[in-house]
Ligand SMILES: O=P(O)(O)OC[C@H]1O[C@H](OP(=O)(O)OP(=O)(O)O)[C@H](O)[C@@H]1O
């Protein structure tokens with residue numbers, strides 16, 4: 001079985017939750033995909049980095065990250081998978097709000113100014129969260145090359161309207177729901 005197929009199996013087994021749920025956008029849905037149960041799972045998480053790197057292999061970038069918290073383990077997985085392939089990749093975390101103390105940074109990690117970056121998500125429904133990250137990255141002087149994520153729940157059109165490439169490894173139609 002390929003790493004991508006195995007990751008899909010892990011998502012179906014561990015992350016899909018059926019039942020009424022309120023989403024981040026306030027919309028109601030009748031299933032939820034809790035990808036933290038995959039991206040933080042000792043068996044599934046090692047698949048995330050290689051599969052994500054494969055999905056964006058043709059793009060030029062040297063840092064990855066997104067709005068905390070869903071994007072954080074995806075970014076870390078990509079950094080480690082890149083290292084295993086002999087490639088340097090940095091990560092960053094976009095805070096939901098700026099920090100009032102310390103260095104008062106909205107984006108944590110190596111400086112993104114002037115760099116080509118990917119804005120990551122675990123999953124994207126309306127695209128609101130990832131576009132918040134894109135806005136913060138652009139304000140910080142980064143060039144956002146693409147949005148990349150594990151599972152698309154419907155945000156493609158909105159993200160592409162912003163002129164951004166959109167790379168999702170899986171669609172909802174791939175899931176056993
Ligand atoms: O495309 P959207 O409509 O914005 O929804 C998707 C967002 O919802 C989830 O995060 P959530 O807001 O639950 O926050 P968390 O990552 O802090 O748990 C998910 O990790 C995405 O970031």
Ligand SMILES: O=C(O)c1cc(=O)[nH]c(=O)[nH]1
Nearest residue numbers: 023024032033034123125
């Ligand atoms: O839209 C969301 O908030 C959302 C949907 C989903 O399936 N999983 C998730 O973590 N967030």
